[in-house]
Amino acid sequence: MPTSTARSTQFLLERFTPKQILSIGAANRRINLWEGAVSSGKTVASLWAWLMFVEQAPTSGELVMVGKTRETIYRNALQLLMNPERFGEMAAQTDYTPGAPTARIFGRLVHIIGANDIKAENKIRGMTCAGAYVDEATLLPEPFWDMLLTRMRVQGARIFATTNPDSPTHWLKAKFIDDPVQRASMKVFPFTIDDNAAFLDDEYIAHIKASNVGLFYKRFVLGQWVAAQGAIYDMFDSTTQVVDILPQIRQWISVGIDYGATNPTHAVLIGMGEDRRLYVASEYRYAKSSGSLSLTQAEASRRIVQWLDDVPHHGRVRPSYVVVDPSAASFVSQLRTDGLNPTAADNTVIDGIRLVSNLLANKQLLIHSSCRELLKELNSYTWDPKAALDGQDAPLKQNDHGVDALRYALKTTRLLWKNQIRRAA
Incomplete structure (x- = not known):
């Protein structure tokens, strides 16, 4: 564990749901993916698993954190990592200045990479990576994801990724989650908003459920991969x-x-x-x-x-x-x-x-x-x-x-x- 085993275990038991703790302990495949509803606890769990990995990651490769932009990586991941209320003593192990191209986690250099278009794959071409954290994987261009997989060349290299559900024909779902060959090298952890009910206010959960309808309710509340089809404003009366x-x-x-x-x-x-x-x-x-x-x-x-x-x-x-x-x-x-x-x-x-x-x-x-x-x-x-x-x-x-x-x-x-x-x- 990143701090003493006893203190880390106690912190997890106090701040994480059993489902989150199980996912952290089981994130031992080449690709580890937390997918599901908004506010379901998947991001916090994935970040804890990432911290555990970074402390002990192979020293022969680069570490990267990837998102649609550097700003979204900071907002969705790095801010959480540096928040003592969410990560306790572990928050001191992450050092980042918003907008900077690199961070330090446990003293290790971590490259912060925005991948908002198909040309972004050039940013990692030639890298040899030991580990990667990917925020909102479905928002990345498929060629970037494919290139990232080829960069994970160090023995024991791992990817830790999160996403909300998208269309069932999205490349991440069709070519990885649902493909038996690719799935063999993956761990996929599905979450719904109710999985995080112990740490969310009842009124907030009700608000999230009321604020999403139709397609968006199925994806962002129930965590389902469903297609956008038919009338868009079918709720209009x-x-x-x-x-x-x-x-x-x-x-x-x-x-x-x-x-x-x-x-x-x-x-x-x-x-x-x-x-x-x-x-x-x-x-x-x-x-x-x-x-x-x-x-x-x-x-x-x-x-x-x-x-x-x-x-x-x-x-x-x-x-x-x-x-x-x-x-x-x-x-x-x-x-x-x-x-x-x-x-x-x-x-x-x-x-x-x-x-x-x-x-x-x-x-x-x-x-x-x-x-x-x-x-x-x-x-x-x-x-x-x-x-x-x-x-x-x-x-x-x-x-x-x-x-x-x-x-x-x-x-x-x-x-x-x-x-x-x-x-x-």
Whole structure:
């Protein structure tokens, strides 16, 4: 054990669940993978196993910690390792400055490597590794993972990895977890959120369960590898979530704009009601019809400004944020010229879809009946079946301009409204 055996054992018994302790003791294969729900205890268990390994790791090879970026490795792993409340005396054994390319663990040099695209494999090409810790393995490019395996050339080399479940056709699931040959050199430890119930507040568990629906509930709460298929917003109920009369709006949060030069331009206006729910109060849409002309950027911008100058039943509205498709840089400049103060949208698609799904499921987001085009899209927005076959989660790129604008408006401004919104039932 990294400290005295007695003190380490006592610490584990006090701070870890039996399932975590069993996984730590059994992590003795070439690949050791903790997979499952969020907040299920898999990361803390994997990090303790990694510490045990680093203290006694072969000295003839390099040690690496890998994630999508250095920032995510610091946030998800290194901060925990240096936290005395989580790791007791062991926290003093990790030394790292945020953003640095290396850390020290038990005095050993550990390379901190971000692998956010296919070119990242070059960062480890030529290395001889004795051990690796991988944060959120499904987010890494497959070629990087394959290259990492070839780098584990020292006798006794080990990989310690974590992940949330993804599509069952994702390369990590299909080519490693489910492959008998690869599985022979792996230990896989599945976790659900209820496995960590002894160390989580009941209210927090209830919140996590209420904050994930459909696909995301199955993956992030139950820890299941399930495909994204069918309707994306199947939790949307037009009989209860479409309103003809809006409450008093206490704050105009944002306008989300999906600009199209040849495709439709769609904008949605979001307000926070006195009942502390979010409302799509109005929409603007221009779609080129047969025989009509495409709008110039100047004309499209002018029309959006005119719409905000006279929103039906509300008059002139200037929300806290005007959020625009980040690919439309020149349109952002045009809006600024016309007196608005736009910002580029957060376009993390799956996280944005998850956020909108949760708001709809918990009746925290309602839509005014005048937003007819958005309502059509909410009912027809689907996952791309071809992407699912490749192990990817992606919406079908059709009839999506309004739902994209909605996602931009909500995801980008979450910090503004998250503490105001009413709690889920």
